[in-house]
Amino acid sequence: MKKTLLVEIGTEELPAKELRNLSLSFSKNIIHELDLHKIKYGNIISYATPRRLALKIENINPFYTKKSIKKKGPSISYAFDHNNLPTNSALCWAKSCGIDLKEAKRMKNNKGEWLYYETNVKKENVDIIFPKIIFTSIKKMNTYTLMKWNNNKFKFSRPVRNISVLLDNKIVPVNIFDVHSDRILRNHISFKNPKIIIKNANEYPDILFKHSQIIAHFNSRKAKIKKDAEFVVKKINGNLYYPDILLNEITALVESPTVLIGTFDKKFLTLPHEILIHIMTNNQKYFPVYDTNKKLIPYFIFVTNVQSCDLKYVITGNENVLHARFTDAKFFFKNDQLKKIEEYLPSLKNILFQKKLGSLYEKTNRIKSLITWIAPLINANLKYAIRAAILSKCDLNTNMVFEFPEIQGIVGMYYAINNEENKEVAIAIKEHYQPKFSGDQLPSNLISCALAIADKIDTLSGIFGIAEYPKGDKDPYALKRTATGIVRIIISKKIKIDLKKLLIKSTNLYKKIIDKKLTINLVLQFILERCYSFYHLQGYNIDIVQSVLSCKLTQLVDIDARIKAISYFKKLNTYRPLVLANKRICKILKKSEKKTYENINFNLTKEKSEIILLKKIENLNIILPDLLLKKRYKEALLNLSNLIDPIESFFNSVIINHKNPEIKINRLTILYEIKKIFLNIADFSYLNDY
Known part of the structure; x- marks a missing residue:
């Protein structure tokens, strides 16, 4: 007979911003553990309120199958002698398994044949394994805030005050966080009696609503x-x-x-x-x-x-x-506003940006230097861009922002407007913090974009320069969000800026960065990783993204154009044969131990298919540079398609491993030249042929 299992963890007030994540994580972990132990169940309903996380699992099988570890025995050659009688080794192994040797099975693979045994299925009550399942599920829950309470060694988002685990009307004995399971549920905080007694798991969550109007779902x-x-x-x-x-x-x-x-x-x-x-x-x-x-x-x-x-x-x-x-x-x-916004600038000397990197006044000066370089590149008004940089952090020392920190930028914008600053300058003060989160709006004008990029790249350069970059899940300076913001702004607004040149400018403004080359490479790699995530979330084929990013390009607009061109090309009939041709070329070059020539030796090309292929290569080397320069990657790919038939003909009629070593090397050189042509757009070896 199938039953209902209830698990409720009663806590102090859980963080509101984490509640849904905690509930989803708990449910996901429980499902994983149930499946792992091959426990059959029906519907799972999760519940979450500020003072409880709960799960009700319906139609759960009261028994689960428990199997012993599969035991591999000696190989057949060692298990039996030449008379096919069991050896001492085989008998000892059978004894250790608690079986007669006749019960053993045989297992074969490409290395040989062995004796093998698996114990019979044994049924156990689910309540025996549930304490372990619940503890493991809680332990693996995703939470940003962990705390200790009392003297226990465990950590959780908030102190746990009660645990109720019922299998129908039976209490399942569980001890987690030094709290023993019972049939007591936490009541609403406004009720004098803190307890609600539940008799059966099926009463949940109706008993909460009936007793205290609590809506658990x-x-x-x-x-x-x-x-x-x-x-x-x-x-x-x-x-x-x-x-x-x-x-x-x-x-x-x-x-x-x-x-x-x-x-x-x-x-x-x-x-x-x-x-x-x-x-x-x-x-x-x-x-x-x-x-x-x-x-x-x-x-x-x-x-x-x-x-x-x-x-x-x-x-x-x-x-x-x-x-x-x-x-x-x-x-x-x-x-x-008794003072003009600019008058707050000197006081930024008293506010730290980061203890190793100096004050916000110093950061403002670096942003000013960066925007002086960025603005002309993106055709933003230089005068207003510099003005926006100077005023960008001034509101951080106002009483309004001190009282309401989250409206930094917004306050600066209104104070700038009231001081009759240029409208785009005022808007940039607000918008340079954007995007603040996934899906947030991007800066609306070029001055805002320039200021946002300058501010964000300065933060990345500085924090990476002192080796305080994200480690594992820890990202105290929200650098992932900062890098994603740069990616979104540059790609969405089609800003033609070279990240490496930008980082060189940025790191040179810091005196405290010792290894600037390392910092540039680390930040560049970090931004490209965010770029990967950016396209992945938009549903782009990961192989295509990787094929472009592997080329170590430093212009995000260029990366974007290539990814979109290959995504378009993937829909065409010529995509698969071109990818297969590239894979075959790469495979041959990888296997070959011979080095290629610096240039193709035309005197060594005798076969007709070689000559035709070389002419195609020559034509492409004339056409492609202009197309690549103008970022017309769709046209470039369509021109690459002209290589498909000549490459196939070349492979069908020419022996690469020619007995003449010079001809062999020359043919490998031809293949290498084709590979280089492909690499002008992306590394096709990452692309799947489907």
Whole structure:
């Protein structure tokens, strides 16, 4: 009879931004362990709230098959003598297996034949193996924050307070984090009685909702919040526009959500709306409300986890908190502007960029030098680009950014606008931090792009220069995101800039980088790795990406053009025969121990197919340079296709390993010349012929 297994881990408040990842990781690990132990099961449902991670596994087989290690015995030649009688070696092996030698099987492979034995299938109750499965699954969970509590040696995202493991109505004995499993579930935080007693695994999660209105299923809770918020906002003829990431975070903060609406004073609408929206979404986790023209209006939607009879008190409390926040913002916004934004520049000397790399003032000077070199290359206005570089970090020493660090750049933009700076300069102050995350918007103008590249490449050069680059999963300076930002900006905006030259300029601005050549190579490799990930996420064929990246190119726009050209060419009928021809050439050259000539000796070419092939090579060497110079890689590949038939004819009618060593070397030289032609576009040896 199949059963239901429940596993719930009750914790202190879990990090809202990690909750979904923790839940998915736990579920994935459990599934992996069940499959590993060949335990049959039906539907698996995961649950996640701020104070619990849980799984309910339905129709689980109460027994699992346990097999002993397969035992390989002596080879047949050692197991039996010339009279086919078992040797002492075979008998001892059979005894160690606990079997009669007649029960042994024979196993063959290309090295010979051996005695072999596998124990019979043995059935065990699943509750015997579950403690190990659960512990292993928890141990392997992906989490960015780990902590210790009490005196136990284990680490987890937050302190674990209870563990409930039930197989139908039976408690499965588990001891993890020095916490023993029982049938006690954590109650809602607002209830005096902290415990809910569950008798049977099948009662979950209904017992939580019935007892305390807890919605354990993340997506169900999310759907309720969304539905209720849309219902409430219609009462005031308002509209909601919010990213899904905000809804996920709010869902992760509550167990039994109640959606309410609050108001704030209209006078605050005189502040830049981006600042108000940031405070509501990032600081307070509220939904801003807009009119039909997508303009902010003095309302906000919030979700409370408090179960209260007096909801007016809850609304007033949230309104007071937001009022205080907005009042601070208004004061800082006004007070900061008693000085011009440029006047904050000298004070950047007192703010560290990185303790080994100096202050933000020094970083600003390096960015200024870099943008002086970058701007003319990309046709950005040099005067305004330099001005943007000088002002780029000035807002970091304002009271507004000190209070609300996440709106750095946004604050600088508004202060620059109020100081009547050029509009593109002001926008660049905000946008040079973009993209901040996957899917974030890119800088909108050339000055913003130039400033973003300068700032990001300076960070990469400096941190790599002092060997503080990412190691394993640790990336404290978010360098992967920084490098990905450079890749996205350059490729999407088609900015023709040589990364190696850029890095030479950047590293030369640092006095503390000792091995500049090593730093340049490390950063270049790091950026190209991000480039690989960039194309992989977009669904490009990995073999094509690798074939181009292996050529060690340093212009991302050039890399992009080649990848797209080969992706187009892959759809044509000539792709496969050209790739196969290249593979055959590479295979022959790899096997050959003979060195090739520096140039083809035409006096040694006698066969008709050789002469035809050489003419094609000569024609390509005339046509290709201009096409490659103009980055017309599609046309170049189509011209390469003209080699298919001559190469095939060459292989069919010519013996490469000619008895005359000079002719042999010359024919290898012909193949090497063809290989070099291919390498002008990509390393075709990485490409699959399908």
